[in-house]
Amino acid sequence: QKEVEQNSGPLSVPEGAIASLNCTYSDRGSQSFFWYRQYSGKSPELIMFIYSNGDKEDGRFTAQLNKASQYVSLLIRDSQPSDSATYLCAVNKDNNNDMRFGAGTRLTVKP
Amino acid sequence: DVKVTQSSRYLVKRTGEKVFLECVQDMDHENMFWYRQDPGLGLRLIYFSYDVKMKEKGDIPEGYSVSREKKERFSLILESASTNQTSMYLCASSDYTDTQYFGPGTRLTVL
Numbered sequence: 195q196k197e198v199e200q201n202s203g204p205l206s207v208p209e210g211a212i213a214s215l216n217c218t219y220s221d222r223g224s225q226s227f228f229w230y231r232q233y234s235g236k237s238p239e240l241i242m243f244i245y246s247n248g249d250k251e252d253g254r255f256t257a258q259l260n261k262a263s264q265y266v267s268l269l270i271r272d273s274q275p276s277d278s279a280t281y282l283c284a285v286n287k288d289n290n291n292d293m294r295f296g297a298g299t300r301l302t303v304k305p
Numbered sequence: 306d307v308k309v310t311q312s313s314r315y316l317v318k319r320t321g322e323k324v325f326l327e328c329v330q331d332m333d334h335e336n337m338f339w340y341r342q343d344p345g346l347g348l349r350l351i352y353f354s355y356d357v358k359m360k361e362k363g364d365i366p367e368g369y370s371v372s373r374e375k376k377e378r379f380s381l382i383l384e385s386a387s388t389n390q391t392s393m394y395l396c397a398s399s400d401y402t403d404t405q406y407f408g409p410g411t412r413l414t415v416l
Contacts, residue, residue, distance in 0.1 A: 221307055226402075239407070240404050240405070243402060243403070243404060282347065293338075293403070295340075296320075297346060
């Protein structure tokens with residue numbers, strides 16, 4: 195079992211729809227959770243992080259964390275073609291810089 | 306703005322050569338990381354450093370070494386390059402939130 199698992203996709207949604215990206219992790223002691231976006235040929239860039247159970251909203255993005263079920267998700271509202279990218283989930287296991295990344299989900303937003 | 310720079314965007318080397326990849330960050334971050342990214346495998350940690358002259362092995366340190374003589378600079382060394390080290394290499398530094406800031410990446414091809 196991989197430590198951080200994501201559906202590789204591709205996930206395709208129409209413009210204006212909600213895109214839902216999911217991630218599960220294996221280490222119950224994980225402390226902090228991150229979503230990165232990576233455009234083709236570019237390096238990952240942070241979208242948001244979440245530490246506590248529940249929802250965290252930032253503009254069109256909402257991160258959701260459920261530690262009991264060991265999953266974290268990212269919702270993108272009003273999806274735009276410019277959101278087309280690979281989204282990486284990352285989990286910090288023990289707050290000691292032991293960050294584990296999922297393989298990423300490729301999202302395509304069709305005009 | 307955090308800036309992480311890497312010495313080369315593209316590099317072609319021959320099997321057996323010694324290869325140096327350099328990374329510099331300008332935000333006085335304590336922690337720096339080297340990853341490689343391969344299709345379907347995501348980001349895998351090679352080494353990280355939490356202070357000058359300090360280093361820790363990541364998941365795949367074999368065939369690599371690192372050097373951190375100054376806080377802002379973290380070098381990855383391939384002692385004797387092999388074809389299975391052909392990959393995208395990403396350097397990152399992290400702040401107090403554990404957010405990682407990535408450099409643009411070096412695409413290394415070993416012939």
